[in-house]
Amino acid sequence: MLHYYDPSIQSYEPSKSGLNPDFDYGTPASVSETLVSISVDGRAITVPEGTSVLRASALAGINIPKLCASDNLEAFGSCRLCAVEIEGRRGYPASCTTPVAEGMEVTTQTGKLAKMRRNIMELYISDHPLDCLTCPANGNCELQDVAGAVGLREVRYGFEGENHLDAEIDDSNPYFSFDPSKCIVCSRCVRACEEVQGTFALTIEGRGFDSKVAASQNDPFMDSECVSCGACVQACPTSTLMEKSVIDAGQPEHSVVTTCAYCGVGCSFKAEMKGDQLIRMVPYKGGEANHGHSCVKGRFAFGYATHDDRIKEPMIRDSINDPWKVVSWDEALAFSAKKLKGIQAKYGRESIGGITSSRCTNEETYLVQKLVRAAFGNNNTDTCARVCHSPTGYGLKTTLGESAGTQTFDSVMKADTIMVIGANPTDAHPVFGSLMRKRLRQGAKLIVIDPRRIDVLNTPHGGEGIHLPLRPGTNVAIVNALAHVIVTEGLEDQNFINSRCDTGAYNIWRTFIAEERNSPEAMEEVTGVSASKVREAARVYAGAGNGAIYYGLGVTEHSQGSTMVMGIANLALATGNIGKEGGGVNPLRGQNNVQGSCDMGSFPHELPGYQHVNDPKVRERFQSVWGVPIDDEPGLRIPNMFDAAIAGTFKAMYVQGEDIAQSDPNTQHVEAALKSLDCLIVQDIFLNETAKYAHVLLPGSTFLEKNGTFTNAERRINRVRKVMEPIAGMEDWQVTMALSNALGYPMNYNHPSEIMDEIASLTPTFTGVDYDKLEQLGSIQWPCNDDNPQGTPTMHEVEFPIGKGRFAVTEYLATEERASRRFPLLLTTGRILSQYNVGAQTRRTNNSDWHEEDVLELHPSDAELRGVSDGDWLGISSRVGHTVLRAKLSTRMLPGVVYTTFHHPGSGANVVTTDNSDWATNCPEYKVTAVQVEKVSQPSDWQRDFVDFDKRQQALLKPAMGQQESRHANTLK
Amino acid sequence: MIDQQVNNLIKMLDQIIANNRHHGDDDKVTDVAADHLHKFWARSMKQQVIECANENPEALSGLSRMTIGKLAGAADSKESLPHPQCDEDR
Numbered sequence A: 001m002l003h004y005y006d007p008s009i010q011s012y013e014p015s016k017s018g019l020n021p022d023f024d025y026g027t028p029a030s031v032s033e034t035l036v037s038i039s040v041d042g043r044a045i046t047v048p049e050g051t052s053v054l055r056a057s058a059l060a061g062i063n064i065p066k067l068c069a070s071d072n073l074e075a076f077g078s079c080r081l082c083a084v085e086i087e088g089r090r091g092y093p094a095s096c097t098t099p100v101a102e103g104m105e106v107t108t109q110t111g112k113l114a115k116m117r118r119n120i121m122e123l124y125i126s127d128h129p130l131d132c133l134t135c136p137a138n139g140n141c142e143l144q145d146v147a148g149a150v151g152l153r154e155v156r157y158g159f160e161g162e163n164h165l166d167a168e169i170d171d172s173n174p175y176f177s178f179d180p181s182k183c184i185v186c187s188r189c190v191r192a193c194e195e196v197q198g199t200f201a202l203t204i205e206g207r208g209f210d211s212k213v214a215a216s217q218n219d220p221f222m223d224s225e226c227v228s229c230g231a232c233v234q235a236c237p238t239s240t241l242m243e244k245s246v247i248d249a250g251q252p253e254h255s256v257v258t259t260c261a262y263c264g265v266g267c268s269f270k271a272e273m274k275g276d277q278l279i280r281m282v283p284y285k286g287g288e289a290n291h292g293h294s295c296v297k298g299r300f301a302f303g304y305a306t307h308d309d310r311i312k313e314p315m316i317r318d319s320i321n322d323p324w325k326v327v328s329w330d331e332a333l334a335f336s337a338k339k340l341k342g343i344q345a346k347y348g349r350e351s352i353g354g355i356t357s358s359r360c361t362n363e364e365t366y367l368v369q370k371l372v373r374a375a376f377g378n379n380n381t382d383t384c385a386r387v388c389h390s391p392t393g394y395g396l397k398t399t400l401g402e403s404a405g406t407q408t409f410d411s412v413m414k415a416d417t418i419m420v421i422g423a424n425p426t427d428a429h430p431v432f433g434s435l436m437r438k439r440l441r442q443g444a445k446l447i448v449i450d451p452r453r454i455d456v457l458n459t460p461h462g463g464e465g466i467h468l469p470l471r472p473g474t475n476v477a478i479v480n481a482l483a484h485v486i487v488t489e490g491l492e493d494q495n496f497i498n499s500r501c502d503t504g505a506y507n508i509w510r511t512f513i514a515e516e517r518n519s520p521e522a523m524e525e526v527t528g529v530s531a532s533k534v535r536e537a538a539r540v541y542a543g544a545g546n547g548a549i550y551y552g553l554g555v556t557e558h559s560q561g562s563t564m565v566m567g568i569a570n571l572a573l574a575t576g577n578i579g580k581e582g583g584g585v586n587p588l589r590g591q592n593n594v595q596g597s598c599d600m601g602s603f604p605h606e607l608p609g610y611q612h613v614n615d616p617k618v619r620e621r622f623q624s625v626w627g628v629p630i631d632d633e634p635g636l637r638i639p640n641m642f643d644a645a646i647a648g649t650f651k652a653m654y655v656q657g658e659d660i661a662q663s664d665p666n667t668q669h670v671e672a673a674l675k676s677l678d679c680l681i682v683q684d685i686f687l688n689e690t691a692k693y694a695h696v697l698l699p700g701s702t703f704l705e706k707n708g709t710f711t712n713a714e715r716r717i718n719r720v721r722k723v724m725e726p727i728a729g730m731e732d733w734q735v736t737m738a739l740s741n742a743l744g745y746p747m748n749y750n751h752p753s754e755i756m757d758e759i760a761s762l763t764p765t766f767t768g769v770d771y772d773k774l775e776q777l778g779s780i781q782w783p784c785n786d787d788n789p790q791g792t793p794t795m796h797e798v799e800f801p802i803g804k805g806r807f808a809v810t811e812y813l814a815t816e817e818r819a820s821r822r823f824p825l826l827l828t829t830g831r832i833l834s835q836y837n838v839g840a841q842t843r844r845t846n847n848s849d850w851h852e853e854d855v856l857e858l859h860p861s862d863a864e865l866r867g868v869s870d871g872d873w874l875g876i877s878s879r880v881g882h883t884v885l886r887a888k889l890s891t892r893m894l895p896g897v898v899y900t901t902f903h904h905p906g907s908g909a910n911v912v913t914t915d916n917s918d919w920a921t922n923c924p925e926y927k928v929t930a931v932q933v934e935k936v937s938q939p940s941d942w943q944r945d946f947v948d949f950d951k952r953q954q955a956l957l958k959p960a961m962g963q964q965e966s967r968h969a970n971t972l973k
Numbered sequence B: 001m002i003d004q005q006v007n008n009l010i011k012m013l014d015q016i017i018a019n020n021r022h023h024g025d026d027d028k029v030t031d032v033a034a035d036h037l038h039k040f041w042a043r044s045m046k047q048q049v050i051e052c053a054n055e056n057p058e059a060l061s062g063l064s065r066m067t068i069g070k071l072a073g074a075a076d077s078k079e080s081l082p083h084p085q086c087d088e089d090r
């Protein structure tokens, strides 16, 4: 594995360095390459220059007591417990703030030091309740440990003096409590909030004895700026900041390292358990995507796994107006197989299809597409990436030759300029957002291209960013204008272009982009962004040593999504920002395994590893392993499936873990399509919106209930490990396998590792991947093969998979979805931190305390024009639909642009979004819908129908849920 | 009458052509567009636009007709693949 910016990353790799990710080495690792040798209590140790004496001692196996230090925080030197004696120096320096020096001789244990430490502890304890036996941290408390280590035996000061023992507990946060009576004011929480999370919500207020921790302006945590990431809770050496789940259930007794199933950051966590009960999720320091940090979703929002709404038994029904009937697995699978075969016999081989899930594991996704291609005998497989990052696949493959981001997350720490386009990392990819903020605090420059003023622009201590607030739908115009400046002002990296890029394609592109019509001045009218600002941004990006681009769905979900992705690649190629750390083109993938689901062949035209179905050599390899011929024509994409369903030629669908009824655009069209199916098989953990139209409901398993792998946005394959048994007895891959067997196409795997072995044998970028290696290395970034046996952190370092980088001409074409007299505003959609996508999981946790409903944000000037105030009900109409949301006035958008989220099904955000889509991939144009808004007094017709339909479907489910409960209870007995 | 599904396909095809106009003359543009359909469209979608071009050529732009002509030429030279697994079961 390569060295990145911080050797600690390597050090956290247990197998590599012998360092233990569960151990706290006291201060962060030093990045220096110069080595320094010292002796600690007579033991010699050589460490990088800049390492603290405390860390060096820990590395030598000598543990100096400490309280205010932790190896994810800069040393602070406040508790003085870590004092040592250093030969030739006076006094007792704090070892956490003293860097090593060549030849230094350190003594950590003397009578004097022991007495000093005991005195310090005595002072701490005299203002600390002595209720260790009933304290939730009992058994896992650093204060207790240090008291033991220093040999504290008595507290002479008594507890009668002035103290904080009666301080009031702040219980406002649903997940953790703050009990200031236990606080030792070590400020680790404050520093974690600043240095790790970057929110700066906490301060130490007051001085001396009166000092105490305060959230924002002495607010309850819930009302403060706190975003509930949990970093302070983890940093706290006492039980002051403590998870409520631990307070309720006691300390966990074993743990399993696994991967978060929410977003594409792919944080590693220790699932800490008591028997089969999950007590808490603690971010794992050995995780290379997150290095021990987390966000409110992965850290706390896991309660959905044991929610009463879980589907625990298979169910079937003949029509969506019938009540659900609980049946055995065999019966449900036989029923499904019979229906699917009957439909194929009647309507043809291509009349059925399947949808893989970006929430499920690589192995599960692989099996679903294999089921479709091998057992259904067609290529009608697609995945939710269709509606998010399919243009990334198309655009990056065309220009760079591979459908994936080019960097590690850590690469951002070497970026000099960070350009964020149509992404909102602090909300949608929070742990990466924190890392980005860290780099911004170190002085990297920031450019944001987004209609909204996103939070990363307000990074505390992050400097002034350049914001280009463009009109929705004009991305390509702005990326062309940026490239125009780079080309015409001579800011290109000619060396890189000459040596690494296809000359013919470059020349054509260069001539095109240099045309005056692409200049910032010419485009000003279109984008609404001042030409001088665009010029400034282009100079800052191209002039930086390393320029990194991060983008999200604000790039892809447009009618020119694929063109825009190519435009971004052009920028990086022109400035030589590919193939090196600190640069790159980085799609921030939405869901936990959206990269993986694309890699695993979910798209109708590509077999696993992005290998086209019409390549006979590729098909030959798959056919030889799968034992059946593979159709050489691409299959239907999700929107095509809907159209075909409405036309009556597409009749059945197997949907694993995706809620197409809520997440796809033009809801009424989707509903009509789903209603016209003869057989809809939904495999999910809840009765989601799609399942309300289903005939077969197969219980899914959560990420806690299965083994497998997820691949995050940096191509990192991480292990998912089972921490509890699947609620319905089968992991999702087992269900797909059983369905395949019922259909007569045999699948027999005993463990997901066998599926991965098959994937590796068929996918050139995965040939070196197996579970043993994953165990050994912790994680692997593909490509991993003979050329890169340990994986590939940075792509395209020497050459592109297509040889030379290919510039692409990116002509700007205005979308047809334009503001008009009838629909004068542009609606754009997005997400917020606490909720996740369709919200099926997060809505079933306390995360809803932060976001109870979707609202429509609009600019005060648009509100005034319509007589709208904060909190009013607003009707939102587009040419396809109408819905009603509450108004929230906000200056984060430009006048003329309104914004909402789609986390709650009843909001009907997608009732108004249209089925316009990206020209190359059909990725829907969620980010631009022309709408009108007006004050209304009642919900929309669709919303009323939605409520009725939901009630009816819940009623049809209720008896079955009762039945499943009693059956389930019986099996458990 | 052209149904909604075919209308969508026509719209998609227009969009593909519009986004590839920069490739050069009509011949080149329709080559690129036909190749795009070949690579990314399902068999049934191709068949539907080919049928539409035969039955309702006036519903299509000149470039769309030219693209479909090229697509149809390519399709003629290739037979659809039988699939024993499913064809047997029928």
Ligand code: SF4
Residues within 6 Å of the ligand: A189, A192, A193, A197, A199, A200, A201, A202, A225, A226, A227, A228, A229, A230, A231, A232, A233
């Ligand atoms: S939970 Fe996170 S954001 Fe909130 S105070 Fe703690 S560190 Fe800061």
Ligand code: SF4
Residues within 6 Å of the ligand: A182, A183, A184, A185, A186, A187, A188, A189, A190, A213, A235, A236, A237, A238, A240, A241
């Ligand atoms: S709350 Fe915990 S981490 Fe923060 S100052 Fe108090 S003891 Fe230290």
Ligand code: SF4
Residues within 6 Å of the ligand: A260, A261, A262, A263, A264, A265, A266, A267, A290, A294, A295, A296, A297, A298, A299, A429, A430, A431, A432
């Ligand atoms: S950042 Fe993403 S992967 Fe990490 S904890 Fe949050 S939701 Fe999970």
Ligand code: FES
Residues within 6 Å of the ligand: A065, A066, A067, A068, A069, A076, A077, A078, A079, A080, A081, A082, A083, A094, A095, A096, A097
């Ligand atoms: S650990 Fe060094 S001063 Fe607190």
